[in-house]
Amino acid sequence: MAARRKMAAVLTRTFVVGCRNKSSAVSASVMSELEGGELTEWDRARPYSELPGPRPLPLLGNNWRFIPYIGDYRIQEVDKVCRRLHAQYGRVVKLASLLGRPDMVFLFDADDIERVFRTEELMPHRPSMPSLNYYKHVLRKDFFGDNPGLIAVHGESWCKFRTKVQQPMLQPRTAKLYVRQVEQTAKDFVQRARALKDENQEMPDDFINEIHKWSLESIARVALDQKLGCLDSDTSDPHGDTQSLIDAVTTFFKLVGILELKIPFWRLFNTPTWNKYIASLDTITSIVSRHIEVALTRLRSTGDPQEITDQSSLLQRILALDPDPRTACVLALDMFLVGIDTTSTAVASILYQLSLHPDKQQLLYEEIRSVLPLVDTSITTQHLEKLVYLKACIRETLRMFPVVIGNGRCMMRDTVIAGYQIPAGTQVVFQHYVISNMDRYFPEPERFLPERWLKSGSCLEHASTKIHPFASLPFGYGRRMCVGRRFAELEIQTVITKKTIPKRCVTEFV
Ligand code: HEM
Numbered sequence: 127m128a129a130r131r132k133m134a135a136v137l138t139r140t141f142v143v144g145c146r147n148k149s150s151a152v153s154a155s156v157m158s159e160l161e162g163g164e165l166t167e168w169d170r171a172r173p174y175s176e177l178p179g180p181r182p183l184p185l186l187g188n189n190w191r192f193i194p195y196i197g198d199y200r201i202q203e204v205d206k207v208c209r210r211l212h213a214q215y216g217r218v219v220k221l222a223s224l225l226g227r228p229d230m231v232f233l234f235d236a237d238d239i240e241r242v243f244r245t246e247e248l249m250p251h252r253p254s255m256p257s258l259n260y261y262k263h264v265l266r267k268d269f270f271g272d273n274p275g276l277i278a279v280h281g282e283s284w285c286k287f288r289t290k291v292q293q294p295m296l297q298p299r300t301a302k303l304y305v306r307q308v309e310q311t312a313k314d315f316v317q318r319a320r321a322l323k324d325e326n327q328e329m330p331d332d333f334i335n336e337i338h339k340w341s342l343e344s345i346a347r348v349a350l351d352q353k354l355g356c357l358d359s360d361t362s363d364p365h366g367d368t369q370s371l372i373d374a375v376t377t378f379f380k381l382v383g384i385l386e387l388k389i390p391f392w393r394l395f396n397t398p399t400w401n402k403y404i405a406s407l408d409t410i411t412s413i414v415s416r417h418i419e420v421a422l423t424r425l426r427s428t429g430d431p432q433e434i435t436d437q438s439s440l441l442q443r444i445l446a447l448d449p450d451p452r453t454a455c456v457l458a459l460d461m462f463l464v465g466i467d468t469t470s471t472a473v474a475s476i477l478y479q480l481s482l483h484p485d486k487q488q489l490l491y492e493e494i495r496s497v498l499p500l501v502d503t504s505i506t507t508q509h510l511e512k513l514v515y516l517k518a519c520i521r522e523t524l525r526m527f528p529v530v531i532g533n534g535r536c537m538m539r540d541t542v543i544a545g546y547q548i549p550a551g552t553q554v555v556f557q558h559y560v561i562s563n564m565d566r567y568f569p570e571p572e573r574f575l576p577e578r579w580l581k582s583g584s585c586l587e588h589a590s591t592k593i594h595p596f597a598s599l600p601f602g603y604g605r606r607m608c609v610g611r612r613f614a615e616l617e618i619q620t621v622i623t624k625k626t627i628p629k630r631c632v633t634e635f636v
Contacts, residue, residue: 171542174549177231179211179220187223189389201387205531208232208560218544226390227256228536230553231543236567238544239556240596242535246604251280251536253553257385257392257400261407269411275456276609277464291457291609294443301612302507303436305620307347308613309505312621314357315340319625321359337470338372344617345465349458350421351439367413374409375466377402414462418455461610468529469614476523476622479574486576487626490515494626501627510619518576520618524600525568531559533602558599567597 182188191197199207211219212234222229233239258278262270274283276291294300315336322330330336339356346354356368381403385392392400421441434446444454480487493515498505534555541548548554563571568578578593601608608614 167542168540168547171545171547174220174547174552177218177220177546178215179222180215182223187225188221189225192387201383204383204387205559208532208557212557212560218546226393227386228253228551228553230534230555231548232532232555232557233543234557234560234564235544236561236594236596239561239599240594242541242543242554242556243596243603245541246535247538248605249281249285250604250606251538252606253534253536254278255382255386256390257382257403258407261404265404266407266411269415270456271452273450273452273456275460277460287453287456288605288609290448290453291444294440294447295609296612298612300440300443301616304348304440304613304616305505305507305510307351308344308617308620309624311340311344311347311357312617312624314343315621316624318357318359334470334474335372337474338376338466339368340621341466341469341473341617342368342372342462344469345461345613346417348613349440349461350417351441352417352421352424354417367416370409371413371462372466374406374413375463377406378410378463379467381406410463411459414459415455418451418458422451465610465614468610469617471529472520472524472614473618473621475527475529476520476618477625479523479526480519480622483574486519486574489576490519490622491626494623498623498627505620505623510616510623513619513623514580515576516619516622518579520615520622521579521598521600522574522576525562525598526571526574528558528562528598528600530600530602532557533599556599562598564597567594 180188180191183190191199192201194200211221211232217233217235218238219232219234220229221232224230233242255278259280262274262278272283273287276284276287279287319329319333319336322333322336324330343354343357346352354368381399384399385403391397392403418441421439425439425442425445434443438446441454441458444457445451448454480490493513497509497512503509532555534553537548537550537552537554539550541550543554561567565571596603601611601614
């Protein structure tokens with residue numbers, strides 16, 4: 127196995143060195159001159175080598191900058207690193223000569239991002255998580271086979287899988303079918319949070335873990351129609367399953383960034399970080415598989431899995447489209463992998479922002495009470511549609527603190543961006559966090575102003591006139607946009623509503 131990984135490393139390095147930086151530029155311009163043709167956009171663009179960015183050192187490249195005590199880029203503060211790079215070098219920045227991986231070009235301009243997305247290929251390549259790609263395609267090929275899902279998967283296999291799951295996941299109607307389950311989970315969470323308060327009305331220090339339990343429970347209800355019970359007052363967890371799953375997902379997210387940004391020694395041998403990372407993935411795979419097995423058995427024993435009704439779980443809908451249970455199983459695994467931490471981080475940020483801004487809380491409370499005057503009214507999608515201020519609060523929080531601070535694409539063909547030649551094979555990173563906190567796109571960006579997302583004509587101060595459509599993209603864009611977006615929005619809107627209804631105050635949450 128180590129030998130195979132060594133080989134993969136060598137191949138990757140060849141790819142970096144072999145990037146057609148100058149050669150493709152030269153050949154394109156020589157060709158058009160020889161043919162006496164017009165100069166193309168590519169010919170007129172500045173060469174890749176002139177892109178501004180930190181200078182690599184001989185042999186060490188730029189990776190040394192992430193080494194503690196030696197370099198001054200901290201992986202835990204990658205947001206600050208990106209802001210600094212923008213301040214130092216401007217609209218487009220190249221981080222070149224990273225050992226074991228292609229160059230990265232950071233984009234800090236919404237027009238440039240728009241251009242990349244508008245010319246997106248049929249099978250866009252999001253280059254993140256090569257370590258997860260290795261896990262799915264090599265280490266656990268026995269489990270994933272040729273059906274590896276969406277996360278860290280590219281090309282034909284990604285396209286085949288996405289085509290199968292796109293409609294049941296993203297169709298607005300589908301998410302609406304789960305309002306009841308999502309609302310029940312939100313109710314359980316609010317009840318549990320109330321019970322957890324101490325004599326000073328304070329929440330426990332690890333309250334984020336309680337929010338993780340809520341998002342885990344929500345995904346299990348939507349994906350498998352299964353109640354895991356981690357929000358029940360009797361917290362018995364017979365297999366210790368749910369907490370182990372939450373811990374494994376948290377570890378996965380903590381380590382994946384380290385494996386991606388530091389020198390990838392894991393490609394050569396099993397480092398301690400790599401071992402912990404693989405252990406967390408194995409834990410997630412095994413616990414989720416067990417729950418899926420239980421859900422499948424129940425489904426088979428209670429009727430025809432092919433018969434779809436409004437009450438059918440997502441698992442059942444996917445099985446009706448593709449009877450091979452592995453598709454449903456791998457989708458559920460991807461959902462548990464990336465749907466817990468993301469949604470709970472978003473909810474924690476929204477509650478925090480609301481607690482810091484009682485005036486905004488009051489407006490939210492008034493809106494919710496006008497749409498849902500009776501505390502016990504069951505939430506419907508019609509109610510949610512009317513909660514425009516709630517949605518503005520969510521958008522504004524995700525603008526200031528996007529859960530995914532930078533997203534990217536691997537360029538599949540030579541492209542001109544910001545006046546520079548960007549050769550095929552380069553990884554372009556959209557700097558969402560930096561951009562959505564720039565005053566050129568959002569005046570007074572440090573202020574929490576949900577009003578900027580309301581349509582002009584609203585009587586509220588700061589109502590937006592026009593926001594650049596690519597200046598805040600919390601769920602990504604295009605063919606690879608977040609496939610769980612509808613569920614995430616439903617879960618977040620419901621839980622914030624449930625929290626706000628009884629008391630108009632969420633301050634006690636932080
Ligand atoms: C607030 C919560 C969430 C945020 C901010 C978020 C954000 C994102 C972003 C930025 C991407 C990359 C999109 C792109 O490359 O254009 C993504 C992809 C993805 N997300 Fe989410 N996500 C959230 C919740 C969820 C949930 C709840 C699920 C599952 C139920 C989920 C499943 C996925 C999957 C499977 C992909 C990969 C899609 C593909 O490559 O085809 N996400 N998400």
